[in-house]
Amino acid sequence: MFEIKSQISKIKVDAESLIRSCENKNEIEQLRVRFLGKKGVVTALYKNLKDITPEQRPEVGDLINTLKDEVARELDCKQSFFLRESLRSRLVEEELDVTLPGKPVTLGRIHPITKVLQRVIDIFQALGFSVAEGPEIEKEYYNFDALNIPSHHPARDMQDTFFIDVGTLLRTHTSPVQIRVMENRKPPVRVIAPGRVYRNEAINARSYCLFHQVEGFYVDKHVTFADLKGILGHFSREMFGAKTAIRIRPSYFPFTEPSLECDVSCFLCSAKGCRVCKYTGWLEILGAGMIHPAVLKAGGFDPDEVQGYAFGMGIERTALLLYGINDIRLFFENDMRFLSQF
Amino acid sequence: MKISYSWLQEFVDVPYTPEVLADKLTLLGLEVASLTPIGKNLSNVVVGEVIDLKPHPQADKLKVCTVAAGAKKYNVVCGAPNVAVGQRVPLALEGCVLPDGMEIKKTEIRGVGSQGMICSQKELGLGDDAAGIMVLGESFEPGTDFNSAKGITDCIFEIELTPNRPDCLSMTGIAREVSILTGNVLRYPVYSKPEVLEKQDDNISITIKDPSLCENYSAYIIRGINVSPSPFWLANKIEKLGMRSINTVVDVTNFVLLEMGHPLHAFDLNKLKGPQIIVRRALQCEKIITLDSKERILDKSMLVIADSDDPVAVAGVMGGASSEVSVETTDILLEGAYFNPVSIRKTAKSLGLSTEASHRFERGTDRVGFQKALQRAAYLIAELCGASSISPLIENNALPAEEKFIVCNTKKISSLIGVELSHDEIVAFIEKLGIDIVQRNHENLKLSIPSYRVDIAIEEDIVEEIARLYGYDKIPMARPGSTYVECEVNKKLIYSRFTRDVLVGAGFYETLTCSLVSESVNKRIPCWLSEPNMPPVCVQNPISEMQKALQASLIPNLLDVVAVNVKHKAEAVKLFELGNIFVPVSPMQAHEKYMLCIAVAGNIEPASWHGSAELWDFYKFKGFLVGYLDILDIKSYMVDRVTLEYLHQGRSAKLYDGDTFIGIFGQIHPSVAIDLGVPENTFIAELDAQFLIDKMNLRGAYSPLPKYPAVERDLAIVVDRQINFQQIAETLAMFEPPLMEDWKLVSLYEGDPIPEGKKSLSLRMRYRSADSTLKDEEADSVHNDYAAQVVRKLGCELR
Numbered sequence A: 001m002f003e004i005k006s007q008i009s010k011i012k013v014d015a016e017s018l019i020r021s022c023e024n025k026n027e028i029e030q031l032r033v034r035f036l037g038k039k040g041v042v043t044a045l046y047k048n049l050k051d052i053t054p055e056q057r058p059e060v061g062d063l064i065n066t067l068k069d070e071v072a073r074e075l076d077c078k079q080s081f082f083l084r085e086s087l088r089s090r091l092v093e094e095e096l097d098v099t100l101p102g103k104p105v106t107l108g109r110i111h112p113i114t115k116v117l118q119r120v121i122d123i124f125q126a127l128g129f130s131v132a133e134g135p136e137i138e139k140e141y142y143n144f145d146a147l148n149i150p151s152h153h154p155a156r157d158m159q160d161t162f163f164i165d166v167g168t169l170l171r172t173h174t175s176p177v178q179i180r181v182m183e184n185r186k187p188p189v190r191v192i193a194p195g196r197v198y199r200n201e202a203i204n205a206r207s208y209c210l211f212h213q214v215e216g217f218y219v220d221k222h223v224t225f226a227d228l229k230g231i232l233g234h235f236s237r238e239m240f241g242a243k244t245a246i247r248i249r250p251s252y253f254p255f256t257e258p259s260l261e262c263d264v265s266c267f268l269c270s271a272k273g274c275r276v277c278k279y280t281g282w283l284e285i286l287g288a289g290m291i292h293p294a295v296l297k298a299g300g301f302d303p304d305e306v307q308g309y310a311f312g313m314g315i316e317r318t319a320l321l322l323y324g325i326n327d328i329r330l331f332f333e334n335d336m337r338f339l340s341q342f
Numbered sequence B: 001m002k003i004s005y006s007w008l009q010e011f012v013d014v015p016y017t018p019e020v021l022a023d024k025l026t027l028l029g030l031e032v033a034s035l036t037p038i039g040k041n042l043s044n045v046v047v048g049e050v051i052d053l054k055p056h057p058q059a060d061k062l063k064v065c066t067v068a069a070g071a072k073k074y075n076v077v078c079g080a081p082n083v084a085v086g087q088r089v090p091l092a093l094e095g096c097v098l099p100d101g102m103e104i105k106k107t108e109i110r111g112v113g114s115q116g117m118i119c120s121q122k123e124l125g126l127g128d129d130a131a132g133i134m135v136l137g138e139s140f141e142p143g144t145d146f147n148s149a150k151g152i153t154d155c156i157f158e159i160e161l162t163p164n165r166p167d168c169l170s171m172t173g174i175a176r177e178v179s180i181l182t183g184n185v186l187r188y189p190v191y192s193k194p195e196v197l198e199k200q201d202d203n204i205s206i207t208i209k210d211p212s213l214c215e216n217y218s219a220y221i222i223r224g225i226n227v228s229p230s231p232f233w234l235a236n237k238i239e240k241l242g243m244r245s246i247n248t249v250v251d252v253t254n255f256v257l258l259e260m261g262h263p264l265h266a267f268d269l270n271k272l273k274g275p276q277i278i279v280r281r282a283l284q285c286e287k288i289i290t291l292d293s294k295e296r297i298l299d300k301s302m303l304v305i306a307d308s309d310d311p312v313a314v315a316g317v318m319g320g321a322s323s324e325v326s327v328e329t330t331d332i333l334l335e336g337a338y339f340n341p342v343s344i345r346k347t348a349k350s351l352g353l354s355t356e357a358s359h360r361f362e363r364g365t366d367r368v369g370f371q372k373a374l375q376r377a378a379y380l381i382a383e384l385c386g387a388s389s390i391s392p393l394i395e396n397n398a399l400p401a402e403e404k405f406i407v408c409n410t411k412k413i414s415s416l417i418g419v420e421l422s423h424d425e426i427v428a429f430i431e432k433l434g435i436d437i438v439q440r441n442h443e444n445l446k447l448s449i450p451s452y453r454v455d456i457a458i459e460e461d462i463v464e465e466i467a468r469l470y471g472y473d474k475i476p477m478a479r480p481g482s483t484y485v486e487c488e489v490n491k492k493l494i495y496s497r498f499t500r501d502v503l504v505g506a507g508f509y510e511t512l513t514c515s516l517v518s519e520s521v522n523k524r525i526p527c528w529l530s531e532p533n534m535p536p537v538c539v540q541n542p543i544s545e546m547q548k549a550l551q552a553s554l555i556p557n558l559l560d561v562v563a564v565n566v567k568h569k570a571e572a573v574k575l576f577e578l579g580n581i582f583v584p585v586s587p588m589q590a591h592e593k594y595m596l597c598i599a600v601a602g603n604i605e606p607a608s609w610h611g612s613a614e615l616w617d618f619y620k621f622k623g624f625l626v627g628y629l630d631i632l633d634i635k636s637y638m639v640d641r642v643t644l645e646y647l648h649q650g651r652s653a654k655l656y657d658g659d660t661f662i663g664i665f666g667q668i669h670p671s672v673a674i675d676l677g678v679p680e681n682t683f684i685a686e687l688d689a690q691f692l693i694d695k696m697n698l699r700g701a702y703s704p705l706p707k708y709p710a711v712e713r714d715l716a717i718v719v720d721r722q723i724n725f726q727q728i729a730e731t732l733a734m735f736e737p738p739l740m741e742d743w744k745l746v747s748l749y750e751g752d753p754i755p756e757g758k759k760s761l762s763l764r765m766r767y768r769s770a771d772s773t774l775k776d777e778e779a780d781s782v783h784n785d786y787a788a789q790v791v792r793k794l795g796c797e798l799r
């Protein structure tokens, strides 16, 4: 009895010192076999139990169990120490130069014209305008006659036209959508019409044979010139910045009366005067007016019952100004070095 | 149109500097595009008189002049051909710096001392004439400072008039606007009858065949005139505004045109046969040689002024050469008329001839006031050319002008502007405009519109005038968007934005290309949606062959963009465009279709230091397209081989749904790749976006996630090489057991040890029960039965 007890203590001391001096994972495994394996030292103690009186067996059994647990814990402890150590060295070995370039994952770009166009649409949609579209190959009637521009009117010179056939042309503005919408709806209507329009103009840095336009109009019982001015002011501030001022001046479009041109304070020079604004501090961005009664009539509305305003702007022109681009052709060349800037 | 600031002062007091006036006019609707000061900073230039002229001893072309300027005399060497004794000339003296930077110094020219320089118009920066020295009028006093003489320093305004304001196409027209703006009195040109015999019986027959084209034709006959170069004041005024001085008669007509805005024309009376005037339509193919020495072939839509035999002028456009006024001319017929604007415009258009006269006639001239201009010119010519007699006004008033009235309502005017303007305020504005109120009935006013305001026709025109005078800048800004108007959902807009976001997120650049392309593009890459051999729709008046046809596919332009970027060494080209194509249905008719075109070429991502880059291939591209359709929730489509001449025949496919052709995609033909200079692995897809808009479902749908685990089983089969994947998929679908959730292809293999002409596929099926964990035996049983059916149907072997 005493013998076995001292045996247990000795084993414990031996095990602790051996485990402490262990230098790697393999040695731990060897010790685990030596002490706890099937033929291990601790396992052998259980076999000696049969030589002990039955009364003393439980006590000795407990001592052996405790020994077994303690040795196992020591082994585990040392083992996890080695695991941590090896992981630590691996992490050191795996160090990278984090300043090297990553593997390329390129994201695309939305075309600058689309960006400006979407911005314009967003501003007006937020004000409750619907978005309508019309065909690019348009009837001469919708493009001109219904908009109070009869044949052989000097106003037709304002827009050089591509003809497809007798009475058919490539629309020179998105204003025909005004008529098409009025034909299909009852007042009140509040619509913007974005789209591609065509002009028979030589292609150079300042002009192109096509561009994008947004036309907007609102017809209701009491729509006034002051309302139009309000919407233009709001749009200009949303589009070009909260400090933007507008200047409107009389102009002429056959489909509006009164007509106006709207300038915004130059956002390139804070209205101090620069090359782009020709040192005036103003940039012309938009044409507008109160819809001409003849146009309301052409759309099937009664000019004695309703009145309205309409406005139109060129997106390319706005984009050229916004980004300070000096050649409109860049928009249609689609050089990715250009597109990636937006 | 050009306006002279100093000339303007003759008609109205202008209390503004040129810069301020430019702003005021712009805000009044007369947009000033530019301001050009002339004659500024010319110090040390005096008016001199040439009192003696000797040949230069050393040079044939030079002359030695003695020029007197007050008490002083100067010796000046001059090379101008037109220098002569008695002329008054601008003499630049030592210390003067000319606009081109040249500094005047005392100098010696080939041995003869020269104390200054007699200058040309161009040298002084006063005009374009560099042919000879500038000869000044009698009003220039020798010895005085040239700069301070009237009409020398000036500011020229370039005004961009809108086509509705022909009344402003003259000095007095602009002066009228300034007068309305400032309230200062407008001074119309003052002139009096010259001291010339008025020959009461001098007459000519004037016939107007079609009064709807010419309401009134008026004329003066002026006899015994001496046609000579114009005096300085006359030439100076018209030259400053961009016209060339020709002779007194022509210059006076141009002068009055600039001054009063009405085009006039002078004929050499002795060259008119008859002599008589017939205003008639031209005969078909009748010819005339116009003043620009070009033969014009006329047609019967055109109005001409004819003598008893032939046309002598294209009415309102240009005179004829045969009756042109020359230095030999002694008697003239001076014409003024009102012509129908539409007729003049048509004629000018079809002759391709736009003149100062046609520009004004086609916009509408003053049908009453023109006779004043005619009289003004006649008197001036009689005086300047020393006429022996002048006739009274000879007139055929075929269609007397009617007075124009508009009824307007001051309440309505106020409501359209959106500003509370009182009745009296509005009346005051109307009176300021020079519009007579002929009747007043409470808020209703009957207005008589002056004949020069051809643009005012309806009540809204009066609204604009009042808003303009009130000041567009003073009208308040109302708060936008107060009323509710029903909104319409625009699915196309939603689709387009979604697609852009998805594609941009996937690394694609959006492009926008020109819808007008060369006709030959369609031959190389025809529209897959149109009938074969259908030519594209073309514009009838293209700017060039390169922009003639409406694109029938987005593919050609997008491939060009690929080529441009490849040329610029872009390594990973991923592009798309959303836009309309024009599917030709007949030579002049097309359906507009909204399309999505996608192109990729070369590397998927740019190469980098990590090693070689992954290249685009057919399956990668297809995988991308399928992923795109999947996110739109579009699943009901089929894929099949397609043959298109510009695509690789073995690597091109169409997408379709029943009878509907949705799109095409594939690798471009290797020879197309070579032609365009793009990589061989360039892939393109074009999809019918309208179909996608109709079928897409961006709302999404929820079904609960599975509760129980799935069991997977593989099936490996060896089938004939010719059997395509679609056939296998259809067979699998045919026998699909209820417990099968999904299946996929995990490998495809050909070659040893698989026999020649066969291929091996391994498929992985996933089975799952919705209400219990599937046991292995259940899965085995379902899978084995399924496999047996598929193998039997395909006639293939299990491996």
Ligand SMILES: [Zn+2]
Pocket: A266, A267, A268, A269, A270, A271, A272, A273, A274, A275, A276, A277, A278, A279, A281, A282
């Ligand atoms: Zn600026």
